[in-house]
Amino acid sequence: MNALVPKIAKLPLACAPLLCLMAVCCLSSVASQALAHAEKFHAAVLCKAQEVTVTQDTTRMDCFDDVFVYEVDWSKKWHEGIGQALYYAASERRPNGEQYLPGLILICAHSKRSKPVNLSTCQTHYERAQRAFLHHGIKGQIWFCLNEARRREHCVTKRFGF
Secondary structure, three states: OOOHHHHHHOOOHHHHHHHHHHHHHHHHHHHHHHHOOOHHHHHHHHOOOOOOEEOOOOOEEOEEOOOEEEEEEEHHHHHHHHHHHHHHHHHOEOOOOOEOEEEEEEEOOOOOOOOOOOHHHHHHHHHHHHHHHHHOOOOEEEEEEOOOOOOHHHOEEEEEOO
């Protein structure tokens, strides 16, 4: 590390703006990737920062409320999310002894690419999940959230079987 210090100190002052520009570009690249948060981030903010609950068979539910147990997933993984939500609902009981109902929170903008995901593609994923709930008579709830949503109230939701 100390061997690098003299070499950096000898750089001409004309290079300083270039170095600053490179640093800004690197930091902005990291910041744009941070906008495409991890599923865990969305689970934490959309589920009121509940701790992830580990079931008796060591699977991990993203969150729950008084009635629903939710799986938080990217919209493109809607089919996986349905399966997980159904499994958690079948595996866990509410404090009153009743089964939880399955809930699915779909997050749009699941890409770390610089080009944002087309909103209509995410909408199609949401509609597919709805069709699956309707076709199979699943009593549950699906939320559709944009990447920027920080509360479920900022999302679109639909309940099934009520």
